[in-house]
Amino acid sequence: MAEVRWIYDLTIFLYAASVxxxxxDFLQSNQKVNRLAFGLLVVVWALQTVFFVSQTVMKAYFPVITLFETLxxxxWVLVSLxxxxxxxxxxxxxxxFTNIIGFVVLVMSMFMPETPIVAVSSVLSSELLLTHVTLAMFSYGAFSLSMIFSSMYLxxxxxxxxxxxxxxxxxxxxLDQLEGYAYRMNMLGVPMLLLSIVLGIIWGKMVxxxxxxxxxxxxxxxxVLASYSLWLYQRYRDTVQRRRLAQWNLLAFLLLLINFLGANTYTFHSWW
Structure with a gap:
């Protein structure tokens, strides 16, 4: 990783500047500043992509196994979205708001140990497991946007x-647009998380x-899947106030964060 570490460090610096x-712009509504922030964000995405591809080539697997890699x-998913x-x-x-979360997540990865290339076994780098983790991260991205829409709604x-x-x-x-956007993001996130869990269970039964x-x-x-699925069901039935659904969405995302960051230490996911 030392060969491309400068890309990682530069990415964090430019990401901080963009945020x-x-x-x-959030405080003063300045279009020139907004365009500059967006330009920096495009550069951040490009650098993240280069770093990610370089890691894929050096490690010879899709790098979403360790906690550093998944963070x-x-x-990257949040920046892309x-x-x-x-x-x-x-x-x-x-x-x-999305990039506040994305920047915090990227900074958190700085404090995670980077697993040596030889330390990742063929079992952990199997296509089934990599697909499981990748789908989970994309579902987390969708749920993150849904949470932001609900926060803006409230x-x-x-x-x-x-x-x-x-x-x-x-x-x-x-309000109707914000609620509708949150609904669409959850509609995207739930099937991806469901498929991720199914693939994870299939992989788990094998090894x-x-x-x-x-x-x-x-x-x-x-x-987490049940919480969001029930949210969609209540939204479909239209029996719960939209404000209550927005609050429910925030609690579901909090549970997701606990699952993502807090449930790895004492489980078989501790290889992260």
């Missing part, structure tokens, strides 16, 4: 209720002890 410029890939959002929807606030709902007519309110999409289904990580993953 700061987006924050300035980096999760950050934010660029797509900017291109198709032009929701600048969503791009800003913020706008509160501002409207309190009759706070600020410039920020004018930059937010309507792990029979009782692996009682593992904390597995139980929490199924719980």
């Amino acid at each position: 700061l410029f987006y924050f300035n 980096f890939f999760y950050s 934010s660029l797509a959002i900017h291109y198709f929807f032009r929701i600048d606030l969503l791009v800003f 913020l706008q709902h509160k501002m409207l209720k309190e009759r706070r007519w600020s410039p920020l309110l004018r930059r937010l999409p309507s 792990l002890p029979e009782k692996f289904l009682l593992d904390t990580k597995v139980v929490l993953s199924v719980t």
Whole structure:
């Protein structure tokens, strides 16, 4: 990794600059600053892609196995989604909030030990497991956006209720749009997470002890899937207030974070 470490370090520096410029635009609504922030974000995405491809070539497997690798890939997914959002929807606030999460995730990866190339066995680098992790990360990206949409929904709902007519309110999409976007992101995330869990179980039955289904990580993953599936069911039935659904969405994402970051230490996922 030493040969391309400078790419990783430069990425973090430019990502920090991009987030700061987006924050300035958030406070002052400056289009020149916004364009500069977006330009830096494009460079960040390009550097992340180069680093990721170089890691793939050096390690001879798709690098989403260790916690360092998955955090980096999760950050790349968030940057990619934010660029797509900017291109198709032009929701600048969503791009800003998404990249706050993406930057925090990337910084967290700095503190994770990078596993030597020879330390990853053929069992851990199997295509089934790599597909399982990749689908999980893309579902996490979709759920992250859904959480941000719900947060923006709750913020706008509160501002409207309190009759706070600020410039920020004018930059937010309507409540119906925010709720609809959150719904679409969950519609994308749930099937990807379901398929990820199914592939993980198939892989586990091939290489792990029979009782692996009682593992904390597995139980929490199924719980996360159930939480979002029930959210979709309640949204379909339209029996729960939209504000309550937004709050539910935030709690489901909190459970997802606990599962992603907190459930690895005491499980068979501890190879991370």
